[in-house]
Amino acid sequence: MAGMQQGISETPDGSFGDDDIRTLLREHGLRCTAPRLAVLSALAEAESPVNHHLSAAQIHQRLVEQRRDVDLATVYRTMSTLVRVGVVHALAVDENVSTYGLAAQPHHHAVCTRCGAIIEVPADQLSAALAQASQGTGFLLSDQAGLTLHGLCPECRRA
Amino acid sequence: MAGMQQGISETPDGSFGDDDIRTLLREHGLRCTAPRLAVLSALAEAESPVNHHLSAAQIHQRLVEQRRDVDLATVYRTMSTLVRVGVVHALAVDENVSTYGLAAQPHHHAVCTRCGAIIEVPADQLSAALAQASQGTGFLLSDQAGLTLHGLCPECRRA
DNA sequence: ATAATTGCAAAGTCTTTGCAGTTTG
DNA sequence: CAAACTGCAAAGACTTTGCAATTAT
Numbered sequence: 001m002a003g004m005q006q007g008i009s010e011t012p013d014g015s016f017g018d019d020d021i022r023t024l025l026r027e028h029g030l031r032c033t034a035p036r037l038a039v040l041s042a043l044a045e046a047e048s049p050v051n052h053h054l055s056a057a058q059i060h061q062r063l064v065e066q067r068r069d070v071d072l073a074t075v076y077r078t079m080s081t082l083v084r085v086g087v088v089h090a091l092a093v094d095e096n097v098s099t100y101g102l103a104a105q106p107h108h109h110a111v112c113t114r115c116g117a118i119i120e121v122p123a124d125q126l127s128a129a130l131a132q133a134s135q136g137t138g139f140l141l142s143d144q145a146g147l148t149l150h151g152l153c154p155e156c157r158r159a
Numbered sequence: 160m161a162g163m164q165q166g167i168s169e170t171p172d173g174s175f176g177d178d179d180i181r182t183l184l185r186e187h188g189l190r191c192t193a194p195r196l197a198v199l200s201a202l203a204e205a206e207s208p209v210n211h212h213l214s215a216a217q218i219h220q221r222l223v224e225q226r227r228d229v230d231l232a233t234v235y236r237t238m239s240t241l242v243r244v245g246v247v248h249a250l251a252v253d254e255n256v257s258t259y260g261l262a263a264q265p266h267h268h269a270v271c272t273r274c275g276a277i278i279e280v281p282a283d284q285l286s287a288a289l290a291q292a293s294q295g296t297g298f299l300l301s302d303q304a305g306l307t308l309h310g311l312c313p314e315c316r317r318a
Numbered sequence: 319a320t321a322a323t324t325g326c327a328a329a330g331t332c333t334t335t336g337c338a339g340t341t342t343g
Numbered sequence: 344c345a346a347a348c349t350g351c352a353a354a355g356a357c358t359t360t361g362c363a364a365t366t367a368t
Binding site for chain 4 (some may be wrong): 190193194213215216231232235236255257
């Protein structure tokens with residue numbers, strides 16, 4: 001569990017439950033269906049700074065384990081929908097599998113080139129530098145410019 | 160055509176030909192085969208700051224057009240080999256297709272969210288800021304930390 | 319001559335789509 | 344009830360792999 005989504009009401013302790021998810025869906029004109037609640041709560045459970053992104057297969061597997069079966073195709077369709085409305089961010093990890101995570105406050109990602117861990121990096125520190133650096137290119141950074149850094153996570157750094 | 164690869168000898172005008180590619184391959188203990196020369200020259204031809212990355216299919220297609228047929232599977236195997244030795248960088252564009260480009264000087268990429276153009280961004284400006292920003296996380300950035308910025312390219316920015 | 323590399327075809331993944339049946343608002 | 348959504352199965356797109364034939368050193 002972890003914290004705060006964009007305009008999402010949340011419980012005092014930072015976690016968020018079914019009701020919050022329902023609100024989130026309605027805010028975007030989407031219907032509240034069991035599959036969507038299941039998928040979103042799976043993502044919410046994964047919301048730790050490390051490995052907060054899951055692949056469609058991982059989401060599906062977690063739901064199976066919880067006896068909240070949702071078809072894989074539905075997972076894909078749901079992710080597609082949620083990405084479109086901006087509730088979820090897609091991220092290509094190993095160039096071949098997409099992973100999805102709740103779109104929290106603007107942040108970037110650091111992928112460990114050794115163990116594959118995905119670490120969330122708050123944007124505030126980077127944003128300014130990025131904006132300035134990209135100015136010369138005429139390129140307009142999108143608000144939530146999700147970067148992907150590559151390197152070694154703290155753990156692999158030791159080994 | 161464009162410029163300078165890592166430790167590659169190059170012609171005075173910055174372009175580089177078959178001999179340079181041969182040298183490049185030998186430096187990495189790889190054999191100089193027709194398919195490899197073809198694939199690498201295709202990448203070299205794409206080396207402009209914009210859209211310098213090509214997908215396996217694009218590389219294959221260009222080679223077919225040039226009557227230098229190489230099997231698609233060979234293109235994939237070649238890219239895999241070249242990425243392993245560090246001559247080429249892989250980049251997932253739309254989360255679902257890998258694209259490949261010559262590993263030139265350290266640089267990052269800016270992908271236009273509208274037209275898909277990939278623009279090369281020199282690293283020097285960003286590197287310092289990145290190193291500093293990631294310090295707090297305990298994450299060790301890899302040397303060639305290839306970032307992927309997202310936003311609008313100069314052209315789409317107008318439209 | 320020997321080991322690396324290729325082409326071809328088959329197999330594998332991950333993802334998308336058609337459609338009839340369900341469910342939500 | 345109408346529109347949105349789902350499950351299932353089939354299709355698609357991209358990538359990998361087995362193996363015999365070819366090629367570089």
